Amino acid sequence: MNPTLQALLDLQDTDREIYRVRAELERLPRELASRSEKLDGLRERIAELKNDAQGLRIRVKEVEDTVATLRARQRKLESESNEPGVDAALLASYQHEIRTVKGTINEAEEDGLRLLGLADQKLEEAAQHEETLEAELPDFGKFEEAVATETAAAEARLAKLQEERKGLESEGIPEDQLTLYLGLLERREGEALAELADLICQGCFVSIPRNLYVRIMRGVELVQCPNCNRILYSHG
Numbered sequence: 439m440n441p442t443l444q445a446l447l448d449l450q451d452t453d454r455e456i457y458r459v460r461a462e463l464e465r466l467p468r469e470l471a472s473r474s475e476k477l478d479g480l481r482e483r484i485a486e487l488k489n490d491a492q493g494l495r496i497r498v499k500e501v502e503d504t505v506a507t508l509r510a511r512q513r514k515l516e517s518e519s520n521e522p523g524v525d526a527a528l529l530a531s532y533q534h535e536i537r538t539v540k541g542t543i544n545e546a547e548e549d550g551l552r553l554l555g556l557a558d559q560k561l562e563e564a565a566q567h568e569e570t571l572e573a574e575l576p577d578f579g580k581f582e583e584a585v586a587t588e589t590a591a592a593e594a595r596l597a598k599l600q601e602e603r604k605g606l607e608s609e610g611i612p613e614d615q616l617t618l619y620l621g622l623l624e625r626r627e628g629e630a631l632a633e634l635a636d637l638i639c640q641g642c643f644v645s646i647p648r649n650l651y652v653r654i655m656r657g658v659e660l661v662q663c664p665n666c667n668r669i670l671y672s673h674g
């Protein structure tokens with residue numbers, strides 16, 4: 439095999455691993471952020487529900503105040519209607535007003551009960567979310583620890599690979615061929631080389647002309663796949 443090709447193959451093994459470790463180092467914080475966002479979402483929802491419940495309770499208090507005022511008014515009307523000197527016409531008028539006030543009190547009380555029910559529903563829902571949150575926090579803690587451990591391991595692995603890589607890159611690979619390789623490595627996400635098997639590029643699975651195979655076997659130059667541009671190699 440062409441010695442440059444052999445050197446690139448060795449380099450490719452390390453670079454593939456570097457790409458894998460780098461992908462892991464990108465994935466880990468993303469996963470952690472995604473889980474953390476879910477918990478934050480839950481916390482926000484709980485705060486929102488409690489806030490809604492508080493708003494509803496304030497309205498209930500207002501209704502209660504209104505009812506208290508109306509009851510005072512009712513009592514005042516009742517006492518006035520019982521005073522001496524109230525004739526039949528005035529009594530009828532008092533009774534009519536008392537009925538109206540009672541009706542308004544009933545409506546307000548129903549409204550208050552409805553609002554109270556709504557507030558209870560909101561608090562109930564908040565409590566359910568709090569339970570979910572409580573249940574998930576230990577899991578999240580463990581996950582966070584695992585991510586920290588895995589990240590440290592991946593970083594150590596990456597440092598070691600990059601050290602190994604330095605030695606491999608300096609192994610007599612001509613500058614222009616190294617540049618070609620590095621460009622392909624980036625465009626092809628960590629796979630700059632592809633095996634040729636039965637005249638099919640194993641990088642993109644397109645068949646290539648026989649003369650390219652002959653050129654690969656001659657081992658004088660680097661041969662690229664006409665379709666995916668990867669540098670081709672063959673074990674015979």
Ligand SMILES: [Zn+2]
Nearest residue numbers: 639642663666
């Ligand atoms: Zn190809």
